[in-house]
Amino acid sequence: MVIGTGIDIIEVERVKKAAAKPAFLKMVFTPAEQAYFERFNFEPQTIAGTFAAKEATAKALSVGFRGIKWTDIEVLHDENGKPYATLQNAALSRMRELTGKTVHVSISHIKQLAVAQAIVED
Numbered sequence: 001m002v003i004g005t006g007i008d009i010i011e012v013e014r015v016k017k018a019a020a021k022p023a024f025l026k027m028v029f030t031p032a033e034q035a036y037f038e039r040f041n042f043e044p045q046t047i048a049g050t051f052a053a054k055e056a057t058a059k060a061l062s063v064g065f066r067g068i069k070w071t072d073i074e075v076l077h078d079e080n081g082k083p084y085a086t087l088q089n090a091a092l093s094r095m096r097e098l099t100g101k102t103v104h105v106s107i108s109h110i111k112q113l114a115v116a117q118a119i120v121e122d
Contacts, residue, residue, distance in 0.1 A: 006059025016044035048114035
């Protein structure tokens, strides 16, 4: 059963400007996410898509980022390139409060925009 849904869209250029600052990358993305970006030469669409997926996941948890750190939500990709979210700390606690067990994430982007959707299921 679906417990929560979230969607986010962001301009790639906004994330590109923010990602030029190492402090932004460190605050928002885990070391594993940053390693993934490095494999793709820090392509702005990839970073923006991951950012949108984190936002969408926070919305699906019905709290946004109130009490949740950006790095409590980690968005990685399986061997086929399919994105998935792993929750820890406050984000994981919130999902347990909702009796959620799984987060499904989908990401898409074009040159100017990135969009992501997240669904929390029990």
